[in-house]
Amino acid sequence: MGFSKLKIPRVCEHCSKPFEAKTVITRFCSVSCANKAGKERKKLEKEQKEKETLLKKYSNKIAEVQTREFISIAEAKVMYGISKDTLHRLIKRGIISSVNLGVRLTRVKRSDLDAMFTEVKVPYQKEKIQEENEFEVGNCYTLSEVSQKYNANPSTVSGIIRKNNIPKKKVGSFVYVPKKRIDEIFDGK
Ligand SMILES: [Zn+2]
Known part of the structure; x- marks a missing residue:
């Protein structure tokens, strides 16, 4: 009987308060701390899941964009690391083709952007x-x-x-x- 009265010194995993645990597997000082810790864990798990979903959505989006011939300015900005201003300048100078579907609906030709980045100056120099x-x-x-x-x-x-x-x-x-x-x-x- 005396055995059940054994107290184990512990520190609450939630509030960090020292307490006397009743069993070796007790992790929290009170029911309230146990509940709060449980809620927190669930919240973290949810956040992690949301992050993963977002990441998946984003990589799907990139994969999708890469199959499309025309992409938005915002997409081009992310994919090619070119600022909006520069993109508009390139369009103006006719270096990349674009279609305008309305306000803020400019679409640029992805292959033109690809070409810009794959253009190699070496052959020209060689010829020279x-x-x-x-x-x-x-x-x-x-x-x-x-x-x-x-x-x-x-x-x-x-x-x-x-x-x-x-x-x-x-x-x-x-x-x-x-x-x-x-x-x-x-x-x-
Ligand atoms: Zn506690």
């Missing part, structure tokens, strides 16, 4: 470098060299160069043309 190389010593002919090599008179050579938009470079009294392009055209004939 290639063009510069074309005029390096040893990579070009003078016009008279072309005439000699291909046994064509200068006016024919000039005409062919003009017709094929072959780049020329004038250095002093000499006009240089890229060997590669000339050989392609004259050898091809």
